[in-house]
Amino acid sequence: MEGVKLTISLIIAIVLQWTLRNVWEPLAYIDLPLIIVVYAALQRNSIRALLFGSIAGLSVDALSGGLLGANGFSKTIVAYIVCEITRRVYMDNLILRIPVIAGACLLDDMIYYGLHRLFGQPPGNDVLVTAAYSLIGTTIAGTLVYLLLQSLSGERTRRKKRDVFAPRRQTRRRNPIRLGK
Amino acid sequence: MVERSQKDVWRLAPWLMIALLIVNFVLMAFDAKEITSGQRVVRSWTQTIADFVQSPVTTVTSAVANYFSSISNLRSAQTDNDVLKQRVQELEVELKQKEELAAENTRLRSFLQLKETSKYKILTARIIGRDPSVWFDSSIVNRGSLDGVQLNMPVVTDGGLVGRVTAVGPLTCQVDLVTRNKSGVGAVIGQVGESNALGVVSGTSKGDLLEMRYVAGSVAVEVGQAVFTTGQDGIYPAGLKVGEIVSVVTGSATTPHQILIQPAAKLNSMQEVGILLYEAASREQFEQKLPNATKDVKK
Numbered sequence: 330m331e332g333v334k335l336t337i338s339l340i341i342a343i344v345l346q347w348t349l350r351n352v353w354e355p356l357a358y359i360d361l362p363l364i365i366v367v368y369a370a371l372q373r374n375s376i377r378a379l380l381f382g383s384i385a386g387l388s389v390d391a392l393s394g395g396l397l398g399a400n401g402f403s404k405t406i407v408a409y410i411v412c413e414i415t416r417r418v419y420m421d422n423l424i425l426r427i428p429v430i431a432g433a434c435l436l437d438d439m440i441y442y443g444l445h446r447l448f449g450q451p452p453g454n455d456v457l458v459t460a461a462y463s464l465i466g467t468t469i470a471g472t473l474v475y476l477l478l479q480s481l482s483g484e485r486t487r488r489k490k491r492d493v494f495a496p497r498r499q500t501r502r503r504n505p506i507r508l509g510k
Numbered sequence: 511m512v513e514r515s516q517k518d519v520w521r522l523a524p525w526l527m528i529a530l531l532i533v534n535f536v537l538m539a540f541d542a543k544e545i546t547s548g549q550r551v552v553r554s555w556t557q558t559i560a561d562f563v564q565s566p567v568t569t570v571t572s573a574v575a576n577y578f579s580s581i582s583n584l585r586s587a588q589t590d591n592d593v594l595k596q597r598v599q600e601l602e603v604e605l606k607q608k609e610e611l612a613a614e615n616t617r618l619r620s621f622l623q624l625k626e627t628s629k630y631k632i633l634t635a636r637i638i639g640r641d642p643s644v645w646f647d648s649s650i651v652n653r654g655s656l657d658g659v660q661l662n663m664p665v666v667t668d669g670g671l672v673g674r675v676t677a678v679g680p681l682t683c684q685v686d687l688v689t690r691n692k693s694g695v696g697a698v699i700g701q702v703g704e705s706n707a708l709g710v711v712s713g714t715s716k717g718d719l720l721e722m723r724y725v726a727g728s729v730a731v732e733v734g735q736a737v738f739t740t741g742q743d744g745i746y747p748a749g750l751k752v753g754e755i756v757s758v759v760t761g762s763a764t765t766p767h768q769i770l771i772q773p774a775a776k777l778n779s780m781q782e783v784g785i786l787l788y789e790a791a792s793r794e795q796f797e798q799k800l801p802n803a804t805k806d807v808k809k
Contacts, residue, residue: 347560348567350640354778357644373516375523383530387537391556393641394648394676394686398537405534409527416520441645448542452645453691458590459644 331482332377337380338478339365343388353509357458358466362389364474366404370411371420382408393473395441397449403440407433423475430471434464530768553755554679557639561682564639565652572781629749630788632666633657637781638682647687647777648673653785653795654681662745664786670751670774671695672783683785687777688720688752689713697722697745697752699735707731708740711752711771718777720753722769727761737771744790 342361349356362385386401393400401417411433420426438460445451452459539552550766639650653659655678665672665685673693677684688695689714699707709725722737735755741748751774759768 344563346642347639348564350642351564351568351638352571354640357642360538374519376519376526379523379526379530383534386534387640388556391553392560392650393643394646394684394690395643396538397541398534400643402531402534402538404529409523412523419717441643444538445645447761448538450542450692453647453689454539454645463644501650 331372332374333446334478334481335365335369335372335377335381338368339385341383341496346389347392355462355466358462359470360437360467360480361470362386362472363404363407363434363437363467364430365470366408367411367430367471368478370408370476371415371426371429373412373415375409375412378408378412379405382406396445396450399441399444402444403437406440407437410436423472423479426475427472430475431464431468434467434471435460438463517768525802553684554677557677557682557684558654558679558738560650561638561652562681564650568636568638582707589732597697621706625733632784633659633787635665635783635785637783647689648676649687649783650682650687651685651783651785652682654679654683656680657681658787659785660789664746664750664788666750666786667775667780667782668775669744672775672777672780675785676743687713688773689718689777694743695746696740697737698740699725699731699737699755702738702740702748705729706729709766709769711737714770718773719756720771720773722755722771723766725761725767725769727765728763730770731755731760731767731768733758736774741790747786747788747790 338354342365346361349359349361366378366382366385369381372378382404383401386404388400390397392401411429414420414429418425420429438456442452442456442460532801633653635651635653637649638652641648651665659675659678661675661678664673665674671688673685673687673690675683676686686693688711693712695711697709697711698705699709707725707729709722711720711722714721725731733755737752737755739746739748739750739752753771753773755769757768757770761767
């Protein structure tokens, strides 16, 4: 069920990425497929995350003026690194996920730009400015999307939250009077 | 369905990653080669599929935007109407004069037995998609090979030059704008045949401005002068307006001018464009190859 939900989210993200720039130019700075790829990687299913990274990247590349495969390459690497981090560090808290999405966005942009330079097709945009706007847009949008996805995941998440944030069992204090006794 | 343990998944992941990276890298290598040499097949077919999503979305969003803009435009409609009526009368007079000139031109051509080297029609197209990546600025329009569009055909608006077609699917095609830093347009400052300020116009990283290179420093150049295509680059026909000069750093006898140009076409706000069904006249064999580079062995 989780897989179906994520696949649908990825398809919606790709379609929105294809169309949102038509509606309002600055929306292009939000990398919606990357947000879903990182979310998939945070679920500790590395195979799904890697496949999502490649498919999402290639779908964006196909309609872009850039190199076909550059986004696929960068998102696959990002998915793998986030998976490895998630394997070692506990990442179920939303506060911890915000720097992860920010770092993933920055890494994705750097790899994408580097690949285009490598193949002699550097983008005309100012790298720092574009990467900065992309970082801000994707991090804010990513936080909102994660909140939405968590609220959609329903009972399973609530159960998980209950387990994680369960109230501490109060140990009975010893009676000092009895102790004195 | 085979259930894999978490350990198997972790073991498999690096190999899957390497395989996916290789696939993406090979695609990139092929695409980098095809950018200059020819049709980008995977891209054009994906665009055709995406067209079924993009076209309805663009239609809906533009309808909503047009509705609101039409409300705001109603205010100035009366004034515009008076101005336009006057303009129509002026244009009618101009048209009469131009018809006479065209007829005279035809008579003179037939007299001199000149033939047109190339003829082209304009195919109007609607922009249905913009580049989903923020790094590039290509556009996707709703005309493809079924409408007669071919690779490298020039794209214009009423303002001036927009770019060229870089990938063609059956229903859609991709247009690379002149602002892309890899683009190159053979251009001249002033009218073709009247000026010797020739150069190459390409995109810059400075927003939407273009740069004109290789204009000799000894030629007088001023801000505000118009720049037109020369037709010598084998892609664009001569006489298309590229833009106007907004900045000049004057060169010397040995260094060229540094010229920045504001594109004539409104590249950020355009909704419709025209594709010129133009094929540049084929060059002679000796122009395509250097004489000393040919390796034909005559026996």
